[in-house]
Amino acid sequence: MDFQPDAEIDHEGPVTPYRQLAGILRARIARGEWQPNKPISSETQLVQQYGLARTTVRRAIAVIVEEGLVFTVPQRGTYVAPQQAVPDDKASPGQAG
Amino acid sequence: MDFQPDAEIDHEGPVTPYRQLAGILRARIARGEWQPNKPISSETQLVQQYGLARTTVRRAIAVIVEEGLVFTVPQRGTYVAPQQAVPDDKASPGQAG
DNA sequence: GTAGATTTGTTCGTATGTATA
């Protein structure tokens, strides 16, 4: 399953919204939309852009943080991890918390 | 992480500007750009040189004051503390008399 | 003493972003 970077969230589908968003973010990082050590869109922006609740956005971010794709700096933002191999869709980089 | 003495501030990065500046000042002191008991650049000069707000500059200075690298004299300036090794990480050098 | 420039000290307001309830 591949998510388009500009895809919309399907609230009716079998895949939960937060997993959809995680896939979208993964795709946006993969295409180099956000550079390493640069911030991805803020939670507020993602909320507005995809019409999701904040908790849902945070859950999605938590997923890709777990994957090592990004890291969150408290009171600062979420940043693209330096030099990471972006997985196609699903991946287990081995290291999870 | 090491800061170049002439580095520019990255407002987009995960490290807050005031911490970046603190690192830069640390580096400039370490290279002997400012001698012990001699004033470092004034807040206004640092504001102009790095394009930061004064509050941000003051915050950075507060960090290295806390580390004992410099000391501030009201209405005079901020001076390099006498005889102390610049710490790699942290330090609590004795008081300068 | 007066005047001006410089420098640190302090406070207020606005904005952004994450953290938590």
Next chain:
DNA sequence: TTATACATACGAACAAATCTA
């Protein structure tokens, strides 16, 4: 979804002390 808290950053203004002339 809403509200509050905390951290950070910028901008502006004024106070107080120092130095120079």
